[in-house]
Amino acid sequence: MRRHIGLGLTAFAAAAALLLAGCSGSDEPAAEQGPKENVKLTFWTWAPNMDKVVATWNAAHPEIQVTVNKQDGGDPAVTKLLTAIKAGSGAPDVMQAEYQKIPTLVSADALADLTGKLDQGTAGHFPETVWKSVTLGTDAVYGVPQDSGPMQFYYRTDIFKQYGLQVPTTWDEYAQVARKLHAADPKKYLGTFSANDPGWFAGLAQQAGASWWSIDGESWSVSVDDEPTVKVADFWGGLVQDGVIDNKPMYTPEWNAALNNGTQVGWLSAIWAPGVLEGNAAATKGKWAMAPMPQWTPDQPATGNWGGSATSVTSQSKHPAEAAKFIEWLNTSPEAVTALAKVSGVYPSDQPGQAAALSAPPAFFANQPDFYPKAAEIAKTARSFTFGPNVNVAYSAYTDEFGKAAQAKSKAGFTAAIKAMQTTTLENLKSSGFSVK
Amino acid sequence: MTTLAPERTIQPVSTPVRRPTSRSPVATAILLVGAAYCLLPVLWVLIASSKSGAELFSTFTFSPSTHLFDNIADLSAYRGGLFWRWMANTTLYAGVGGLLSTIVSAAAGYGLAKYTFIGKQATFNVLLAGVLVPSVVLAVPQYLLLAKLGLTNTYWAVLLPSIISPYGIYLARIYAAAAVPDDLVEAARTDGAGDFLIFRSIAVPLMAPGLVTVFLFQFVAIWNNFLLPYIMLGNDQLFPLTVGLSGLLNQGASQPSLYTSVVTGSLLSIVPLVALFLTLQRYWKVDLAAGAVKS
Numbered sequence: 001m002r003r004h005i006g007l008g009l010t011a012f013a014a015a016a017a018l019l020l021a022g023c024s025g026s027d028e029p030a031a032e033q034g035p036k037e038n039v040k041l042t043f044w045t046w047a048p049n050m051d052k053v054v055a056t057w058n059a060a061h062p063e064i065q066v067t068v069n070k071q072d073g074g075d076p077a078v079t080k081l082l083t084a085i086k087a088g089s090g091a092p093d094v095m096q097a098e099y100q101k102i103p104t105l106v107s108a109d110a111l112a113d114l115t116g117k118l119d120q121g122t123a124g125h126f127p128e129t130v131w132k133s134v135t136l137g138t139d140a141v142y143g144v145p146q147d148s149g150p151m152q153f154y155y156r157t158d159i160f161k162q163y164g165l166q167v168p169t170t171w172d173e174y175a176q177v178a179r180k181l182h183a184a185d186p187k188k189y190l191g192t193f194s195a196n197d198p199g200w201f202a203g204l205a206q207q208a209g210a211s212w213w214s215i216d217g218e219s220w221s222v223s224v225d226d227e228p229t230v231k232v233a234d235f236w237g238g239l240v241q242d243g244v245i246d247n248k249p250m251y252t253p254e255w256n257a258a259l260n261n262g263t264q265v266g267w268l269s270a271i272w273a274p275g276v277l278e279g280n281a282a283a284t285k286g287k288w289a290m291a292p293m294p295q296w297t298p299d300q301p302a303t304g305n306w307g308g309s310a311t312s313v314t315s316q317s318k319h320p321a322e323a324a325k326f327i328e329w330l331n332t333s334p335e336a337v338t339a340l341a342k343v344s345g346v347y348p349s350d351q352p353g354q355a356a357a358l359s360a361p362p363a364f365f366a367n368q369p370d371f372y373p374k375a376a377e378i379a380k381t382a383r384s385f386t387f388g389p390n391v392n393v394a395y396s397a398y399t400d401e402f403g404k405a406a407q408a409k410s411k412a413g414f415t416a417a418i419k420a421m422q423t424t425t426l427e428n429l430k431s432s433g434f435s436v437k
Numbered sequence: 438m439t440t441l442a443p444e445r446t447i448q449p450v451s452t453p454v455r456r457p458t459s460r461s462p463v464a465t466a467i468l469l470v471g472a473a474y475c476l477l478p479v480l481w482v483l484i485a486s487s488k489s490g491a492e493l494f495s496t497f498t499f500s501p502s503t504h505l506f507d508n509i510a511d512l513s514a515y516r517g518g519l520f521w522r523w524m525a526n527t528t529l530y531a532g533v534g535g536l537l538s539t540i541v542s543a544a545a546g547y548g549l550a551k552y553t554f555i556g557k558q559a560t561f562n563v564l565l566a567g568v569l570v571p572s573v574v575l576a577v578p579q580y581l582l583l584a585k586l587g588l589t590n591t592y593w594a595v596l597l598p599s600i601i602s603p604y605g606i607y608l609a610r611i612y613a614a615a616a617v618p619d620d621l622v623e624a625a626r627t628d629g630a631g632d633f634l635i636f637r638s639i640a641v642p643l644m645a646p647g648l649v650t651v652f653l654f655q656f657v658a659i660w661n662n663f664l665l666p667y668i669m670l671g672n673d674q675l676f677p678l679t680v681g682l683s684g685l686l687n688q689g690a691s692q693p694s695l696y697t698s699v700v701t702g703s704l705l706s707i708v709p710l711v712a713l714f715l716t717l718q719r720y721w722k723v724d725l726a727a728g729a730v731k732s
Contacts (some may be wrong), residue, residue, distance in 0.1 A: 044671060047692075067672075080671065087581050089589065090584050281494075283491045283495065
């Protein structure tokens, strides 16, 4: 009993200490450590088999040992990192950071600036648009790009043949094929509008030419409701309203079942789609093919990105120089890039190493020998897109608003959802204290 | 206080006096529906874990298949048997945490029931308020506290917060008040026994059935706890089953979720719980009756 009071007091004292220490916690020196002691780094990532890739590094670098801690993919790991940053301890040294999360992490002071710690030639390994996502257009460098997710269109060749469908090259054709297929068999859909996947929709908007945030000096602006995004939303709203495109989210057991039984005939996805298809619908092997995205302006082919991430060093790392050396090796050295592609199954952003690493098509697409050369051509058409510091707010507004609109199958609802996303994102940015134009 | 205690224990005895004359079919039907409601998901897990990855989403929900052992082998092979490490971790968290929590609850509950001291009622009220605060709410503050001590991402991060269970203390207090007669404590004290000896040799054996209940509650609570270890731990070698399995599902958009492994893992993770309940419920029942006779 008394013990309980005691514990309560300790907790209270600790809480008070926490408040006092709050201000001083973050400015821990990220300085160079004393010489020649073995450095231990922790690395949070969710890419499969990353420990095997890292084992190669550990074998060659006994003085810098890296431990991989596999995390839940995407948002959970970021939330955890931000909590650790706030708490002042507990963050890893190295962190996988999705491109859209980098501005958020930077504005929370979670990432270390690697300027001067990387090799001069590092930037030259990556396409300019990709490199821009780790610099955010500034002089700082907040990580080294690891993988990209250029979008393509995946479709079932057998079912296309069965119904005499042509692979759509424009969005108009996509709509026609969707209608034709659904008319021929009302159970089948060419695709689904997923209100659960804001990253997917952002990729589609990016393809149409949108860029939802932009920064001018210190002040941000938000343009979720610009013309390209509204065009994309209207397009999908129309298809969903007519019922020729499904309105159920992706990555549900129901969707998996639909991939298996052939009622989802196409998937607008990204370069990593073969792995997902193989995992969720292994029996459909050999029946899929990949094509470029349907286009808005056929003579200016474009695509968007869905997914992709960089490897960053956190602001809590006591060994930023060693960590920088490691992530540079991981994402630009030929042996690591090959291992990333072959063992970890990611699509490396590194341009010099990419072709060698991806010499054979993914096993699930053995029927399409030119899979990666074709994908590389498509990847070159990726448009640039700037993410802002409150992507999470915009994305959860997407899930809320489009969830309702897709459920209601109303085209007007889709347009309204875009407006609501814009308002929510803009208001949040202002109320979080960012300078906003 | 002395008169209150026996009354409490008598009450549960007086109700189950035999009256098995008429069984209401409505009640039976409701209970059957309830049983089906609880057991169907378990049946689903059992059947689903016998399916291969390809069958999981393509065959009829309740038609079993033959791949259970393949699935277990796959799961065991995942990253060098990490799943079994999670199982061992969970056992450690739940076993040690449950045990420590039971000891603390027993001591605190006994103290609250049998001693008079200033602020006793106030402490008990605070404790009652603690029962009402869901542990989920406390997870983030606990993280911030332990981060200050540098204990996050260690076994302690999950064990320490599990030790204090307001509900366990509350139960132990009720049980100590009912099961440990004041006269007995007085008699022992007259014979010269110290407080700790009385607690250990007289109170604890009498409270044993209640403590089994406290242990079971806490064990199950820790076994199923997700948020606390999820926030506290970054190293997947320290994960309990709940956090580990959720990681197999949330692989990020570019990787397929390992549904088959998760379903199989869920099945395996409830086996120890079922076994524990089957073995401990015997003591539970016997001792409830024993407590009743003594009063």
